[in-house]
Amino acid sequence: MKIALFATCIVDAMYPRTARATVAILERLGHEVVFPSGQACCGQMHVNSGYFKEAHAVVANHVRAFDADDYDVAVAPSGSCVASVKHQHVQVARRCGDAALEARAAVVGAKTYELSQLLTDVLGVENAAEQLGSYFPHQVTYHPSCHGMRLLKLEDRQSNLLKSVGGIEMVELEQADQCCGFGGTFSMKNADVSTAMMEDKIANIASTGAQLCTGGDASCLMHIGGGLSRQGSPVRTLHFAEILASTLESPIDIDGHVQGQGVSR
Amino acid sequence: MSARDDVMSRIKSALRDAPPTPDIPRNYRLATNKTAAQRCEQLVGRLLDYKANVYVVPTTQAPAKLAQLLADAESIVVPHGLEEHWLSGLRDDAGSLRIEVDSPEHRLSVSALDSVDAVVTTAAVAVSETGTIILDGSSSQGRRIISLVPDRHICLLAAKDIVEVLPEAIARLNATAPQTWISGPSATSDIELERVEGVHGPRTLDVLILT
Amino acid sequence: MSSTYLGMPSLPVFGTGNLNATESFPQAAKRELKNTQLRANLAHATHTIRDKRENAVAELPDWEEMRDAGSAIKNATMANLPALLEAFETNFTARGGIIHWARDAQEANEIVTALIKETGETEVVKVKSMATAEIGLNEYLQEQGIAAFETDLAELIVQLDHDKPSHILVPAIHKNRNQIRDIFLREMEEVDPGLSNEPARLAEAARRHLRKKFLSAKVAISGANFGLADTGTLTVVESEGNGRMCLTLPDTLITVMGIEKLLPSWRDLEVFMQLLPRSSTGERMNPYTSLWTGVTPGDGPQNVHLVLLDNGRTAALADQMGRTALNCIRCSACMNVCPVYERTGGHAYGSTYPGPIGAILSPLMTGIKSEENNSLPYASSLCGACFDACPVKINIPEILVHLRGEDVDSQRAKVKVPTQMDLMMKASEWAFSDGSHINLLEKGLPIGKLAAGRAKVIKKLPGIAAGWTQSRDIPAPPSQSFRQWWVKEHQSPEPRRNPAKEEDQL
Numbered sequence: 001m002k003i004a005l006f007a008t009c010i011v012d013a014m015y016p017r018t019a020r021a022t023v024a025i026l027e028r029l030g031h032e033v034v035f036p037s038g039q040a041c042c043g044q045m046h047v048n049s050g051y052f053k054e055a056h057a058v059v060a061n062h063v064r065a066f067d068a069d070d071y072d073v074a075v076a077p078s079g080s081c082v083a084s085v086k087h088q089h090v091q092v093a094r095r096c097g098d099a100a101l102e103a104r105a106a107v108v109g110a111k112t113y114e115l116s117q118l119l120t121d122v123l124g125v126e127n128a129a130e131q132l133g134s135y136f137p138h139q140v141t142y143h144p145s146c147h148g149m150r151l152l153k154l155e156d157r158q159s160n161l162l163k164s165v166g167g168i169e170m171v172e173l174e175q176a177d178q179c180c181g182f183g184g185t186f187s188m189k190n191a192d193v194s195t196a197m198m199e200d201k202i203a204n205i206a207s208t209g210a211q212l213c214t215g216g217d218a219s220c221l222m223h224i225g226g227g228l229s230r231q232g233s234p235v236r237t238l239h240f241a242e243i244l245a246s247t248l249e250s251p252i253d254i255d256g257h258v259q260g261q262g263v264s265r
Numbered sequence: 266m267s268a269r270d271d272v273m274s275r276i277k278s279a280l281r282d283a284p285p286t287p288d289i290p291r292n293y294r295l296a297t298n299k300t301a302a303q304r305c306e307q308l309v310g311r312l313l314d315y316k317a318n319v320y321v322v323p324t325t326q327a328p329a330k331l332a333q334l335l336a337d338a339e340s341i342v343v344p345h346g347l348e349e350h351w352l353s354g355l356r357d358d359a360g361s362l363r364i365e366v367d368s369p370e371h372r373l374s375v376s377a378l379d380s381v382d383a384v385v386t387t388a389a390v391a392v393s394e395t396g397t398i399i400l401d402g403s404s405s406q407g408r409r410i411i412s413l414v415p416d417r418h419i420c421l422l423a424a425k426d427i428v429e430v431l432p433e434a435i436a437r438l439n440a441t442a443p444q445t446w447i448s449g450p451s452a453t454s455d456i457e458l459e460r461v462e463g464v465h466g467p468r469t470l471d472v473l474i475l476t
Numbered sequence: 477m478s479s480t481y482l483g484m485p486s487l488p489v490f491g492t493g494n495l496n497a498t499e500s501f502p503q504a505a506k507r508e509l510k511n512t513q514l515r516a517n518l519a520h521a522t523h524t525i526r527d528k529r530e531n532a533v534a535e536l537p538d539w540e541e542m543r544d545a546g547s548a549i550k551n552a553t554m555a556n557l558p559a560l561l562e563a564f565e566t567n568f569t570a571r572g573g574i575i576h577w578a579r580d581a582q583e584a585n586e587i588v589t590a591l592i593k594e595t596g597e598t599e600v601v602k603v604k605s606m607a608t609a610e611i612g613l614n615e616y617l618q619e620q621g622i623a624a625f626e627t628d629l630a631e632l633i634v635q636l637d638h639d640k641p642s643h644i645l646v647p648a649i650h651k652n653r654n655q656i657r658d659i660f661l662r663e664m665e666e667v668d669p670g671l672s673n674e675p676a677r678l679a680e681a682a683r684r685h686l687r688k689k690f691l692s693a694k695v696a697i698s699g700a701n702f703g704l705a706d707t708g709t710l711t712v713v714e715s716e717g718n719g720r721m722c723l724t725l726p727d728t729l730i731t732v733m734g735i736e737k738l739l740p741s742w743r744d745l746e747v748f749m750q751l752l753p754r755s756s757t758g759e760r761m762n763p764y765t766s767l768w769t770g771v772t773p774g775d776g777p778q779n780v781h782l783v784l785l786d787n788g789r790t791a792a793l794a795d796q797m798g799r800t801a802l803n804c805i806r807c808s809a810c811m812n813v814c815p816v817y818e819r820t821g822g823h824a825y826g827s828t829y830p831g832p833i834g835a836i837l838s839p840l841m842t843g844i845k846s847e848e849n850n851s852l853p854y855a856s857s858l859c860g861a862c863f864d865a866c867p868v869k870i871n872i873p874e875i876l877v878h879l880r881g882e883d884v885d886s887q888r889a890k891v892k893v894p895t896q897m898d899l900m901m902k903a904s905e906w907a908f909s910d911g912s913h914i915n916l917l918e919k920g921l922p923i924g925k926l927a928a929g930r931a932k933v934i935k936k937l938p939g940i941a942a943g944w945t946q947s948r949d950i951p952a953p954p955s956q957s958f959r960q961w962w963v964k965e966h967q968s969p970e971p972r973r974n975p976a977k978e979e980d981q982l
Contacts, residue, residue: 007958007959009908009914011958012914012918012957012958012959013914013917013918013921013953013957013958014951014953014954015954016954016956016957016958016961017954019958020958020961023966035959035962035966036911037911037959037963038910038911038912039911040907040908040909040910040911040913040914041904041907041908041914043908045901045904046901046904046905046908047877048877048880049880049884049897049901050853050877050879050880050881050882050883050884050885051881051884051901051905052881052884052885054901054902054904054905055905057905057908057909058904058905058908058909060909061908061909061910061911065911091874095881146857146858146859146860146861147860150859150860150861150863150864151860177861178815179815179857179859179861181815181857182857183856183857183858183859184858185897186854186856186857186858187943187944187948188940188941188943188944189502189854189897189940189943190501190502190505190816190854190855191502191943191944191946191947192502192505192506192509193502193505193509193816193819193820193855194857194943195946195947195948196509196515196819197815197816197819197857198947198948199947222950222951223948225951226944226948226949226950226951227947227948229933229948229949229951230935230947230948230949268576268577268578268579268583269577271577271579272577272579272735272784272786272790273558273561274486275486275488275489275786275790276558276561276735276790276793277558278486278790278794279488279790279791279793279794279799280554280555280557280558280793282796284551284554284555284796284799285555286551286552286555286556287548287551287552287555288548289545289548289549289552290541290544290545290548291545291747292538292541292544292545293538293541293542293545293747293750294537294538311760315763369774372774375691375692375725376691379691392761394760395750395753395760395761396760396761397761402772402775408774408775408776409720409723409724409766409775409776410724410725410775410776413717413720413721413724413725414691414725431746431749431750432743432746434746435742435743435745435746440704440706440707440709440742440767440769441571441707441708441709441769442772443766443767443768443769443772443775443776444765444766444767445720445764445765445766445767446749446761446764446765446766446767447763447764448759448760448761448762448763448764449763450763451715451716451717451764452715452716452763453629453675453679453715453716454525454646454715454757454759455628455629455630455633455646455648455716456629456648456653456656456675456678456679457517457520457521457524457652457653457675458521458524458525458528458646458649458757459524459675460757460759461675461676461679462676463676463679463680463683464629464679464682464683464715464716464717464718465627465682465683465686465687465690465716465717465718465720465721466716466717466720466721466763466764467717
């Protein structure tokens with residue numbers, strides 16, 4: 001299968017490892033990964049902040065980059081960005097009176113999958129240890145991000161994949177379904193409420209005793225990780241794609257300085 | 266322009282895009298799939314959950330049961346349409362019990378109702394899934410006030426009038442009759458969202474399910 | 477009659493009364509967040525009710541089918557509102573009820589006052605009603621020399637404490653049992669000085685306090701949960717029996733109901749009376765529901781009035797994206813599951829309608845430009861918990877975003893210096909509207925990495941981004957972006973090992 005990778009702006013610029021891990025997993029399964037070079041961002045920051053006019057150009061760019069027949073499906077390691085591509089793009093086009101974009105956005109949206117969705121529903125991955133060689137001998141807790149959980153209805157896809165990783169020990173997170181408080185520009189416009197939400201999330205993570213908190217959205221993980229870092233916590237955040245990509249022969253290293261998220265040397 | 270015309274005109278202006286009227290998908294449960302015995306059992310469970318007292322008795326033993334429940338009562342009120350034989354146990358041996366009958370010709374005052382120990386009524390229908398007894402103001406249930414002011418409500422419910430789901434009850438009722446739906450004694454969740462029973466409505470609800 | 481409108485389009489007429497945030501949400505929230513007692517009370521109460529609601533909903537095999545029906549019924553109601561209002565009016569009037577129409581809060585208050593004055597009474601008892609809170613009826617009546625006694629326990633607590641409601645179902649949700657006991661001891665005449673903080677004892681104290689009022693009341697004021705168009709029937713859903721007292725004992729009953737509260741038919745109640753109790757108190761059914769249709773001779777009030785209230789509802793209806801907010805049945809499930817409400821409480825929203833539904837309903841009814849109401853649509857992380865919990869499937873997050881758009885557009889219309897947010901959005905529009913633009917910017921990532929220094933984190937940013945760094949670090953950026961790596965290293969012909977492992981080289 002030929003799979004177009006939508007890296008998402010935050011992963012592209014801040015967490016390239018997550019995108020590399022995504023490539024690694026898909027190639028390991030024998031699929032061809034392409035990277036449409038025109039891609040930039042899904043535009044949800046603009047939409048969710050009410051800047052529909054500005055979002056129009058961003059959405060148009062995404063649709064232009066992915067509106068091609070030379071790939072079978074598109075994938076992104078983010079529930080939130082995929083939800084935007086699938087649900088918001090059509091609305092932005094409609095609100096801006098761009099009927100042509102609306103039609104093309106619907107086609108692109110239908111072909112776009114979140115990573116765990118693609119792995120589980122399309123590529124038939126049920127056991128990461130067996131099918132991907134995933135090996136990660138660490139204690140991990142998992143935060144299901146809101147948009148994956150509620151807009152994409154990912155249900156247990158991410159956590160089931162994680163549970164099937166060799167050597168992993170998953171620890172249940174209390175009040176896992178509660179928002180971490182990121183919410184894009186909400187974290188700036190309503191910084192105090194956002195912080196209050198984040199603090200509760202971090203307290204719940206700390207009480208698991210796990211070394212790592214994983215999830216499916218780099219933005220939420222950056223938020224949680226940024227809070228952990230500020231509080232001097234040794235707990236790090238790591239995208240689940242990186243855990244799936246880790247193998248016995250080629251393990252992901254989790255030592256090193258706290259970077260909010262990801263692996264650093 | 267009158268306020269009515271003004272508001273109507275505003276509504277019509279607001280709806281100038283003529284939004285479509287959707288079909289109503291009624292794919293929820295419309296009828297029971299439980300037996301009569303199961304419905305009765307379910308209703309008992311729900312009412313007990315609400316802290317009501319429930320007694321399942323053969324119809325023939327209802328007067329005796331009622332007499333037992335009212336052994337300590339000094340006065341009760343009944344609606345004029347309540348069949349006399351339900352009260353036969355009371356009339357036989359409870360010489361001290363005063364029975365007030367509320368009727369269109371003789372309406373009891375609020376203070377009279379406030380001074381009786383209990384009210385005895387029937388019910389129109391009950392919904393087992395939600396533990397709800399519905400009164401519709403017919404003559405054996407009386408005016409709404411009589412089942413409200415006394416602190417204890419004893420309700421005689423024929424087992425045949427128990428349905429499982431709300432749509433079945435709705436189908437049996439007349440919308441324009443003054444209705445009271447009762448699911449347990451009065452209660453409140455206003456303090457820390459914890460339910461406690463016993464506020465302004467009757468603090469004791471006894472349901473006699475007659476089989 | 478036809479629903480096609482042939483008249484001149486009119487501008488929306490917005491609502492008045494207690495619908496405004498008088499200070500911006502972030503500012504009010506900042507203050508409320510510092511109240512640790514409030515935080516603890518709210519966390520306890522909202523978590524209790526969340527669990528109850530979830531259990532009550534999980535018990536029904538057809539909950540989603542019920543939501544689908546509920547949503548469709550309300551959409552159908554709004555689409556046919558003129559005809560349904562006329563049908564309701566005809567049926568209610570035919571049975572002896574009297575209908576009044578009010579364009580706004582002031583008019584509704586005047587109507588109710590005149591009706592009370594006709595009876596010669598100076599005291600009225602009230603059933604909890606959002607509509608009368610919205611129009612500020614109690615305050616208005618007080619000015620007119622009429623005392624209105626709230627009879628719902630939580631409303632009574634708030635009224636005795638001279639406080640404001642903070643929740644639409646449990647107005648005193650921000651108070652715990654100790655605080656409530658203290659209010660009762662302070663404000664109730666003839667209260668037992670040894671009153672304990674047990675909820676059952678507190679409820680009993682409320683019973684004693686109000687009993688005489690109920691038994692002697694001549695006029696009652698209520699809201700209504702539903703109005704059934706095909707029969708002209710009104711419904712009040714309650715728990716304590718205070719509703720039954722008010723709806724049954726007095727001679728005169730005056731109900732104030734928003735025009736959107738209709739359901740097309742009697743049968744629709746079978747849907748809503750399953751949706752509402754489970755969503756609001758998490759019960760299979762609330763203890764008491766009363767239904768009345770005009771006047772029932774010899775039973776209950778014989779002087780029955782209904783005030784149909786617009787007060788900005790038609791303005792909300794005119795917003796094609798936002799009008800489904802009118803489908804709200806005031807269950808409060810959205811605020812009970814909202815992580816923002818849970819932490820700020822209802823007072824931070826300013827309006828009578830707090831929480832997620834309030835954050836859309838208030839600006840829809842008043843217009844986005846009214847006072848500080850344009851800050852309300854931003855009072856959400858868009859987590860979506862409200863949409864999942866809503867029994868009539870109001871897509872609250874989508875309407876929040878729509879109203880943010882309305883706000884941004886209304887700000888654009890003003891001649892002004894662009895805000896930092898405007899500039900950030902404009903700059904990122906350029907960056908994100910072409911892959912080559914973002915690539916160009918990403919060439920600057922090593923600078924960011926250098927700026928982060930040895931600690932490899934950024935701890936302080938200026939301007940609006942300072943909101944982020946007040947409590948969160950930003951990691952040092954990598955030395956190259958994914959797209960740079962892809963072009964340089966992945967697309968190259970050499971065989972690769974594990975791409976996830978490749979070094980992040982400076």
